[in-house]
Amino acid sequence: MPAAETARAAVARDRVDQVIDLALPLIATPSPNPDGDTRAVAALAADLIKTHVPGAEIELHPGSASVVNVVARIRGAGPGRRVVFNGHLDTYPVGDAAQWSVNPAGETRDGRLYGRGAADMKGGIAASIAAMAALAEQRAHWQGEAVLTLAGDEETMGPLGTKLLLDQVPHATGAATIIGDAGSPMVARFGEKGFIWIDVTAEGKAAHGAHVHLGANALDRLRVALDRVSTLRDLPVKMPEQVRRAIAGAKAISEPLCGAGEADVLSAVTVNLGIVSGGTSPNLVPSTAHAALDIRLPVGITADVVLAGLKQGLDLPGITWRVLRCFEPNYTDPDNELIRRCAKAATDVMGRAPAVNMRVGGSDSRWFRMANIPTVVYGPTPYNMGAPDEYADIAELGIVSRVHALTAFDFLTQQASGA
Structure with missing residues (x-):
């Protein structure tokens, strides 16, 4: 196969074991909001990125004394567009641990990843980090930059997290944003109410x-x-x-x-x-x-x-x-290049086309769309989100990671032709 096709196939390979290896320590590090303290989980995320994503440039950006955000960047073979992966480090509180039948600090069982934040959205963050790792391994075959921004206060609407990063960090903005927040691998979300x-x-x-x-x-x-x-x-x-x-x-x-x-x-x-x-x-x-x-x-x-x-x-x-x-309500045109590439990547990975739809709930995607950045939300199905026994399907997390990686790779390799 030509080198580009070989690189694309490598980017698309299954990394579900890596996703779980990343997700479990993130879940085990509490970051409930309230009280909104993400210092420990931000430091852990930075260490995980350093270990799993070779050559990543990593920065910590405090939004307050307790809200800490993470920005990681990798560079391709030359100048080009920038793709931003985004996620949030904070979670709902665990609540009454006695109501959980599994460990809220994380465990895998029967094909499921359990724990507070498994679905919303430490599982999605792990999928994006694994996608960054896939891109880093094939950096000779794409142009531009891939950036991961991890915000500390999405559950309280993001003024000290994603909004702060967009305002203060030049490479937190880009030509497209991919977010692994809760949803379904069968639906690529292009907007929200x-x-x-x-x-x-x-x-x-x-x-x-x-x-x-x-x-x-x-x-x-x-x-x-x-x-x-x-x-x-x-x-x-x-x-x-x-x-x-x-x-x-x-x-x-x-x-x-x-x-x-x-x-x-x-x-x-x-x-x-x-x-x-x-x-x-x-x-x-x-x-x-x-x-x-x-x-x-x-x-x-x-x-x-x-x-x-x-x-x-x-x-x-x-x-x-x-x-x-x-x-305000916000959306990216469903015919936008990013949405089309995400839907195609999902079709390639799953063997069937996803729906392209709006999202009922809110997310930090609005901050990117308010900055006129095309944005898609593509993440795992949330089960018991905010309730005891929260979990995400492990196979779905593997799909999400592969689709994130493929969408970004295609966006960064096919930018010249606009194909």
């Missing part, structure tokens, strides 16, 4: 429950306000045709994996009432009440439109509200 989190407070007047005419019930006022917020679900969405077409085309593959109704959720504003509180006794009129809501925005509607709807709808007696978090 935006979100607005709000707090709503209702003020009333306390009174005895038998004398309601002397009070003003804050919970009643809150109920009216929440009904107004729920009408946001009916806002019209002007979704770009290529995005609508991709969501519809992915449905047959994506919904069996992610649940019936996913396509509808991706195409509409959703409102989730996550917290509601108020009152102290059935026979007292509550003077205050509180709610917190998560509003998700599909591609095709802006945060400004939703915020205008909130401003109008919540202009009510005794009601105040504030925005906790706000991000």
